[in-house]
Amino acid sequence: MVKIAPSILSADFARLGEQVAVVEKAGVEYLHIDVMDGHFVPNITIGPLVVKALRPHSKLVFDVHLMISEPDRYVEEFARAGADIIGIHAETCLHLHRSIQNIKALGKKVCVSLNPATPLTAIEYVLPDLDMVLLMTVNPGFGGQKFIPAVLPKIRALREMINVLGKNIDIEIDGGINAETARQVVEVGANVLVAGSAIFGAEDIPAAVAGIRNAVRGVKFC
Numbered sequence: 001m002v003k004i005a006p007s008i009l010s011a012d013f014a015r016l017g018e019q020v021a022v023v024e025k026a027g028v029e030y031l032h033i034d035v036m037d038g039h040f041v042p043n044i045t046i047g048p049l050v051v052k053a054l055r056p057h058s059k060l061v062f063d064v065h066l067m068i069s070e071p072d073r074y075v076e077e078f079a080r081a082g083a084d085i086i087g088i089h090a091e092t093c094l095h096l097h098r099s100i101q102n103i104k105a106l107g108k109k110v111c112v113s114l115n116p117a118t119p120l121t122a123i124e125y126v127l128p129d130l131d132m133v134l135l136m137t138v139n140p141g142f143g144g145q146k147f148i149p150a151v152l153p154k155i156r157a158l159r160e161m162i163n164v165l166g167k168n169i170d171i172e173i174d175g176g177i178n179a180e181t182a183r184q185v186v187e188v189g190a191n192v193l194v195a196g197s198a199i200f201g202a203e204d205i206p207a208a209v210a211g212i213r214n215a216v217r218g219v220k221f222c
Ligand SMILES: O=C(CO)[C@@H](O)[C@H](O)COP(=O)(O)O
Pocket: 007, 009, 010, 032, 034, 065, 067, 138, 139, 140, 141, 142, 143, 144, 145, 174, 175, 176, 177, 194, 195, 196, 197, 198
């Protein structure tokens, strides 16, 4: 089943708790939390304090997308704050295998993210250790950017790699997802969809969630 992960980057930060409750009630599975440091990406967002503040108010799976340099320095703090899945960028890790093991040792699910230009070979030898791979379909740093269709063959190639392994590894797609692009990425093997502006930017948030859900209903990897 396809999971929907609204990104709070496009939420109203002055009413964050309320907005999380709205998407939770709309039936999404994950809450996608974008952490940016102004160094790895040209934007600064939030840290573990916000994760900790939201945790008692939501039962959603907290999917923390770390877009920060030297993520090893912070993973323990995010784990303690209430992250369920911790995602690190391969581009930020000098010792990717070690960083993955650090997250696993904290008892958290581990995700490795790749920018649009980073090849799948960056994760080839660690893939069996991962719970999820996040493929960026925009350059990281901002919500509301245009989907990069050149990533579609990369999604398909990753699904084929995972099928060969015979393991249950999720493929999460992040950037420019709406009802139309959601369908395109699910057709080539994605099963977790991040959507920020398409959900929190909508007049009717539950209708936007339903629109994405309906667009991918019954769509099979082909
Ligand atoms: O990680 C990021 C951006 O770097 C994302 O999670 C965005 O927040 C997605 O926003 P939309 O493209 O869906 O508006």
